[in-house]
Amino acid sequence: MAKPPAGSGLKPVQGPALPSVPDLLLFRKNPQQYVAEQRATFGDISFIAGPGGKIVTPLSPSGCEAVALNRDKAFAAEPAWGFMIGRFFRRGLLLMDFDEHRDHRLVLQQAFTTKNLEGYLQQMQPMIRERVAAFPSGDRVRLLHELKELTLDVALEIFLGLRLPRAEADRINKAFVDCVDAGLAWVRYPLPGTKWSRGVAGRAVLEEFMYEHLPAKRATRTPDLFSALCHLSSDDGRRFSDQDVVDHMIFLLMAAHDTSTITMTTMAYYLAQNTEWQTRARAQSRELPAEIAYDTLPKFTVLDSIMKESLRLNAPVPGLFREAVRDTEIDGYFIPAGTRVSANAIVNHYNPELWSDPFRFDPERFSPERAEDKSHKFAWMPFGGGVHKCIGLYFGQLEIKTVMHNLLLTHEWTVPPGYRWKLDYSTLPVPKDGLPVRLTTLS
Ligand code: HEM
Known part of the structure; x- marks a missing residue:
């Protein structure tokens, strides 16, 4: 990495001299251990070798905060x-910056008001109830x-208003899967048979699909997000073009889909391993109506702490990726323009200085008495x-709670004693075996 300017008082970011295969494998297989080793070797910040070159990774909560x-x-x-x-x-919204990002976000936010x-x-709810049962x-x-x-x-029903x-x-x-998988592919050229070429084909399918449905959405207002994007306008009357609507829809569907799935799967995994928590969550669900209203959501206190703990242990979005657009610094370390940076949730979520026994599933750490999540703004x-x-x-939290509430009311699930899932970190963190459980319908 470039040296800090003379007299700046800034320190250079250190990292492994060369990318090593064992390092890369460890990063893919056990990122928690990788982070702990990087911290022990390099301190509060270091770089790692990722697809396309070095990525600077803050290893402290204040460094993650500075990036975010x-x-x-x-x-x-x-x-x-x-x-x-x-x-x-x-x-997509995450692929915009500064004023343009602010303008688009102001319009999009209107689709996520409490009323919406x-x-x-x-x-x-009807679809979730029917499908989970x-x-x-x-x-x-x-x-x-x-x-x-x-x-x-x-997502297709709520976002697009379609039952396919x-x-x-x-x-x-x-x-979608092909597009997401292609993002972290090492071969970044559409050679036949590669993830990249499947991603390119996937994008074409999604665009064609959105454009096919767009005229109907422009023509009438329906309660779905697609229609909302077609009819939203900012305070100064700005509206999304057809291309804007299609691009935002594709990004939103992707952003909503895997993240919520991973969270629910993680909750299901820990509830299968910690059946006392499954029993507690089910007891609370039974005290609440099967059909819930928006103001019922805060009453899911047990499910809420289980969800937070699951998001801590397996954050669906591994990093906040950024690039320095000019020379800057993080915690006194020099970051030259052009450096790619990633603030990784795993860095803080497993930091023993922020969490007691961080590898343990312990939803009570979020209780008001313990409030470990308040140990730092970015803990x-x-x-x-x-x-x-x-x-x-x-939106994500209401969907997750609704699905898990229905699952708890209709089913019980377990994993064999000693079962430990293996996560595939090559894209978003998902269990390699799809989390096979013994699922029993409750009478
Ligand atoms: C548990 C579920 C979810 C998790 C863990 C999650 C996580 C994240 C994270 C970490 C970011 C910031 C990325 C960055 O700064 O680099 C983000 C951004 C975003 N998420 Fe989510 N997300 C979830 C669900 C959803 C849902 C349901 C939607 C849509 C309905 C959504 C739409 C977006 C959008 C549009 C952005 C970009 C925001 C912007 O750039 O202003 N996400 N999400």
């Missing part, structure tokens, strides 16, 4: 996220796949922070 809050506007999201997913999710969220909750029972039900199919269908035949929903799902950062903080965090 970006107080002096030295970091941009588009060049960094764009490098990874730009080919497939271009012109109440409407989405009412719309999604019909989950198969058996010894090896792969919950990841069941939950993924369900969240995509909910299974084959068509599967085709769209595959297109718990699954939704990021600053101007790019997740716009769908309330």
